Amino acid sequence: MRSDSALFGLDNLPYGVFSPSATPGERRLGVRLGDAVLDAGAAARAFGSPHHALLSAPTLDPLLAAGRAVWSAVRAELREWLSAPAHRETVAPLLRPLSAVRLHLPFTVADYVDFYASEHHAGNVGRIFRPGGPPLTPNWKHLPIGYHGRAGTVRVSGSPVIRPLGQRRPAEGSARPGFGPSERLDIEAEVGFVVGTPSTPGRPVPLTALRDHVFGVCLVNDWSARDIQAWEYVPLGPFLGKSFATSVSAWITPLDALDAAWTAPPERDVEPLPYLDDAGQPPGGLDLRLTVAINGETVAEPPFASMYWTAAQQLAHLTVNGAHLRTGDLFASGTVSGPTAGERGSLLELTWNGERPLELADGPRAFLADGDEVTITAWAPGPDGERIGLGEVSGTVRPAP
Amino acid sequence: MRSDSALFGLDNLPYGVFSPSATPGERRLGVRLGDAVLDAGAAARAFGSPHHALLSAPTLDPLLAAGRAVWSAVRAELREWLSAPAHRETVAPLLRPLSAVRLHLPFTVADYVDFYASEHHAGNVGRIFRPGGPPLTPNWKHLPIGYHGRAGTVRVSGSPVIRPLGQRRPAEGSARPGFGPSERLDIEAEVGFVVGTPSTPGRPVPLTALRDHVFGVCLVNDWSARDIQAWEYVPLGPFLGKSFATSVSAWITPLDALDAAWTAPPERDVEPLPYLDDAGQPPGGLDLRLTVAINGETVAEPPFASMYWTAAQQLAHLTVNGAHLRTGDLFASGTVSGPTAGERGSLLELTWNGERPLELADGPRAFLADGDEVTITAWAPGPDGERIGLGEVSGTVRPAP
Structure with missing residues (x-):
């Protein structure tokens, strides 16, 4: 069995919604990398992303509704933030260990x-x-x-x-x-x-x-x-x-x-x-x-x-x-x-x-x-x-x- | 066949959501009386109702979620507003003919x-x-x-x-x-x-x-x-x-x-x-x-x-x-x-x-x-x-x- 890092690398980047353990009532959009979760809203603000509103929502709903072109653009941004050596210092504090968050149903199920x-x-x-x-x-x-x-x-x-x-x-x-x-x-x-x-x-x-x-x-x-x-x-x-x-x-x-x-x-x-x-x-x-x-x-x-x-x-x-x-x-x-x-x-x-x-x-x-x-x-x-x-x-x- | 006034009297008072013909993008909560619709949010504000927020919502959802005691209290208020002679002048301008509104799906269907x-x-x-x-x-x-x-x-x-x-x-x-x-x-x-x-x-x-x-x-x-x-x-x-x-x-x-x-x-x-x-x-x-x-x-x-x-x-x-x-x-x-x-x-x-x-x-x-x-x-x-x-x-x- 491969490690989770190998299964959840830069080519994966799935989306979820988490609460930090310290503030269980909060909902934040997260992106998984290895055994860590990127606080996507905080990253979007740190990098001045045009998608910071979508990524600061408490559910995936606004991102889902935004459509295919936005999905691609956000994914490209995430890959850039998480891979460019120049960003390492900005990103590091926004990554939390999976073990320190609670995960939630990430979107509102319609039908x-x-x-x-x-x-x-x-x-x-x-x-x-x-x-x-x-x-x-x-x-x-x-x-x-x-x-x-x-x-x-x-x-x-x-x-x-x-x-x-x-x-x-x-x-x-x-x-x-x-x-x-x-x-x-x-x-x-x-x-x-x-x-x-x-x-x-x-x-x-x-x-x-x-x-x-x-x-x-x-x-x-x-x-x-x-x-x-x-x-x-x-x-x-x-x-x-x-x-x-x-x-x-x-x-x-x-x-x-x-x-x-x-x-x-x-x-x-x-x-x-x-x-x-x-x-x-x-x-x-x-x-x-x-x-x-x-x-x-x-x-x-x-x-x-x-x-x-x-x-x-x-x-x-x-x-x-x-x-x-x-x-x-x-x-x-x-x-x-x-x-x-x-x-x-x-x-x-x-x-x-x-x-x-x-x-x-x-x-x-x-x-x-x-x-x-x-x-x-x-x-x-x-x-x-x-x-x-x-x-x-x-x-x-x-x-x- | 009886007239609608007889079918939709003070003992009925069903709820709906309407747009005034002049502002089709708006959604207001309405209560039907005869062939007229009471603008329930406007009435709640006019009478200083404690339920004005519920009744000013663009859907019935908050009222539905408020529970049985609130349903009864709101109904009692509506009957009072619509029946007491002292309120007639306040209420009259808040009643619109059914023919002058468009009706909408009044609540968000869950399952x-x-x-x-x-x-x-x-x-x-x-x-x-x-x-x-x-x-x-x-x-x-x-x-x-x-x-x-x-x-x-x-x-x-x-x-x-x-x-x-x-x-x-x-x-x-x-x-x-x-x-x-x-x-x-x-x-x-x-x-x-x-x-x-x-x-x-x-x-x-x-x-x-x-x-x-x-x-x-x-x-x-x-x-x-x-x-x-x-x-x-x-x-x-x-x-x-x-x-x-x-x-x-x-x-x-x-x-x-x-x-x-x-x-x-x-x-x-x-x-x-x-x-x-x-x-x-x-x-x-x-x-x-x-x-x-x-x-x-x-x-x-x-x-x-x-x-x-x-x-x-x-x-x-x-x-x-x-x-x-x-x-x-x-x-x-x-x-x-x-x-x-x-x-x-x-x-x-x-x-x-x-x-x-x-x-x-x-x-x-x-x-x-x-x-x-x-x-x-x-x-x-x-x-x-x-x-x-x-x-x-x-x-x-x-x-x-």
Whole structure:
């Protein structure tokens, strides 16, 4: 494992929001370099940046709304401030150790949409719940299936996750549903895309316009209560099985840091409709290598490059009906699962619906136990063989009330 | 039909946000009385109200967040200002004719949840799409089914609705989905509940606490593209078939105005789990009489009193998993349909999936045509045989781009 300094070098520079330990009520915009956080507002003032107002805001919202040209200009400034030897003395006092700050949800989540874009994940779910039938529903290869989640319960990495109460399917022979703490609490390792520039109501966003709208990427753990979900989801989809918590990384990696990570998505065996057809476009997949750990033990390494539907296709689909984007919209990929058993991004798949528990150091795990800490990390190829780290998303399960 | 003055008297006093025609960029908080709008901020300043800051805001958000005691105090002030003869001269210049203002979306929608709480509606949908099977899914009588919609496309009454583009199921014999403007654009006549006071993360809200959290009620038209929805919704529920537009009335009627409208919900033939059991509670249904008109012709009169699941039950269910409420959360009832054919709140049911078109003055209608204007109105019993009007929700269909 490389050091964090190598994963969060000058070619990365993700954005977040922090409080200094001494003044926990304050919110400042920060940029990560190695194991340090640059106070971006203070730096902008020190260097007389034209973007000092954006960078002095208590959230990323104004920067997100400022648009692509400003994103590039700010990134160029940051690289200059953090690399030019002449600036070293100015910058040094504005860098704080990560250990001396608290990180916050860095932007206001407008709408949260969750997709279902991994063929391996959707296929595994189909094989588990509809054995004998075709693993994918008939629409799956024609559109990136998605649904709206609860924006209000998106929280930053490190926030605890309280095991949800809820109904589950009546036990064999009973007419009454069960009720209580979820017995099948699960994770979903995902990648999220954060919208900066809004779009116009009524105007679909073409898949070539991803980078005009999307500011950056975060890691997402879309915690899921499988027993609640299984009972409630017909016919209107997941609701309480998902809405109790969605964790996101504290750091948003700008798309500009991922230039070397674009890769061709898997070959499409069904021709997409024109608004989803990316043949002839630059590669729309992203080579992000995820790692899922429970209490420090790696349980899966899901490869984002294996996702069938790309972020650009998800964006085009999301808006094809005229729904517009707002600054702060978050859309996540759905569980990232690769073709092999060790690449699955949910316990549902890793334990095959609990039938084959994982053997962890402290015992077997079909689903999550109270006290379990789940951490998702990822890296992407950067320039010259470097690695670009994504901020981790982590959370510990607390018992139901 | 009674005059608007009778429907919007002193016992009603709904809240909205308006711009004076002369200064369209301004936003002011307004209270409706008859066909006039009181400039609430100006009145608060004129009378030296302790709530002048809340009432001078450009949205209802601060008032919503202020909580139940403030809602009651402000309402008492408004009634005093608008009724005492001594105040007449002060108030008169602060009242503007409705025709001289433009109305706006009155609050920031946080999360939007749509329920499915009418047994008649859910049953009709079941009979249409799963003929021969049981009309309700096995979970329906055990929980108020719901899902999250798109908060960003909630818009105020009077906003046009652009016919969405989208995929539909492949035609018989074709492997490729159809694509184009929806051919089955529909309405859903609903009642929405606007959350004021937030709740604590991880703490379910009991069904006795509705009035501690919910500020008021609006009318909702949850526009639906049935062809898009039918193709996309398995397995994760409705998405693009709904997300293009949801219209809400410009006026939010405070729950305090609906004291005389509470009524017992239909008898439950399945005993609800304890967190949903309202036996022994004051009646949780609301006697709101809706009218749906297309181009001025009444096509349905859905009775909200016939809803199986109450707003209090919806709130208790929404939060039972620990999901918290935020100021501005909007939860809608789902289509309001009564037991008889003239009481159905969607064209899907009124025309039985297009098989029996409505005969309107300008021709038959299976689903909505471009140019159709849909208006939903409602009233509730008030004190002493009065009627309390809800603000209308109206929208005109514009052709697809």
